[in-house]
Amino acid sequence: MTVEELLTIISGKLIVSCQAGHGHALRDTGTIERMARAAVDGGAVAIRCGGVGGTPDVAAVVSAVKVPVIGLTKIGSEGVFITPTRESALEVVDSGAQIVAADATLRPRPDGLTFADTVDAVHDRGGLVMADCGTLADGIAAAAAGADIISSTLAGYTENSRRLAGPDLELVSELRQALPDVVLIAEGRYHSPEDAARAIALGADSVVVGTAITDPAFITSKFAAAVSGAERQRV
Ligand SMILES: CC(=O)N[C@H](C=O)[C@@H](O)[C@H](O)[C@H](O)COP(=O)(O)O
Numbered sequence: 001m002t003v004e005e006l007l008t009i010i011s012g013k014l015i016v017s018c019q020a021g022h023g024h025a026l027r028d029t030g031t032i033e034r035m036a037r038a039a040v041d042g043g044a045v046a047i048r049c050g051g052v053g054g055t056p057d058v059a060a061v062v063s064a065v066k067v068p069v070i071g072l073t074k075i076g077s078e079g080v081f082i083t084p085t086r087e088s089a090l091e092v093v094d095s096g097a098q099i100v101a102a103d104a105t106l107r108p109r110p111d112g113l114t115f116a117d118t119v120d121a122v123h124d125r126g127g128l129v130m131a132d133c134g135t136l137a138d139g140i141a142a143a144a145a146g147a148d149i150i151s152s153t154l155a156g157y158t159e160n161s162r163r164l165a166g167p168d169l170e171l172v173s174e175l176r177q178a179l180p181d182v183v184l185i186a187e188g189r190y191h192s193p194e195d196a197a198r199a200i201a202l203g204a205d206s207v208v209v210g211t212a213i214t215d216p217a218f219i220t221s222k223f224a225a226a227v228s229g230a231e232r233q234r235v
Helices: 003-010 029-041 051-064 086-094 115-124 136-144 169-178 193-201 216-229
Strands: 013-018 046-049 069-071 099-103 128-132 149-151 183-187 206-209
Touching: 003 013, 003 046, 003 183, 013 029, 029 046, 029 051, 046 051, 051 069, 051 086, 086 099, 086 115, 099 115, 115 128, 128 136, 136 149, 136 169, 169 183, 169 193, 183 193, 193 206
Parallel strands: 013 046, 013 206, 046 069, 069 099, 099 128, 128 149, 149 183, 183 206
Antiparallel strands: none
16 A cells, blocks of 8 residues: 555554553453444544554454554553564564554664664565654654554653643644655544544544444543533423
């Protein structure tokens, strides 16, 4: 798949991230696969998956859906942990994902290589690379390193990025202004359809939504808090 073909599919459309971390009630590859199918039924044009489920989750989703799959594997939870090495990126390609999502921050990587080394290796194997960035500087460097897609995934999760309760819409806007021609995906804490639409209005080509769609515990907690906090009227 070329980046142009991918853009045709995702432009102005929703991507859903189907992941469940260690200890989560949904942490099961078959469950992730069914979640991905349900997301596609609801209108997702691509699925992002893997995470702590790693390449088994990616392979299962690739066989279950017809839409493009953005795969990743999480190794640890500190520093660079989203597909942090060249080797892990190649494993994601080999599991069938058309696109590999990888940390593209300027921090040192566990294998001592550069992000560009990962990009080159994935390209040599026929895959595309989604660069998970936290800041404008990360995005500019990732584009220079040859990434096919720039995303705001790590905004709020790195030492030098803005810590916001909601999505970093300002970063989306900054990235679009600095990189007018790049494929840009907004991701991270998009908890309402309105915020997802705002990201498109600010120049994102597509938006990835995870937790707000695929985590029943998160959704339940919002309803539970609203119900508990509601004032009761008695007649
Ligand atoms: C920082 C990090 O590890 N982000 C991960 C990246 O794959 C996932 O845990 C997120 O769920 C994903 O980015 C979607 O974001 P949200 O779940 O906020 O819609």
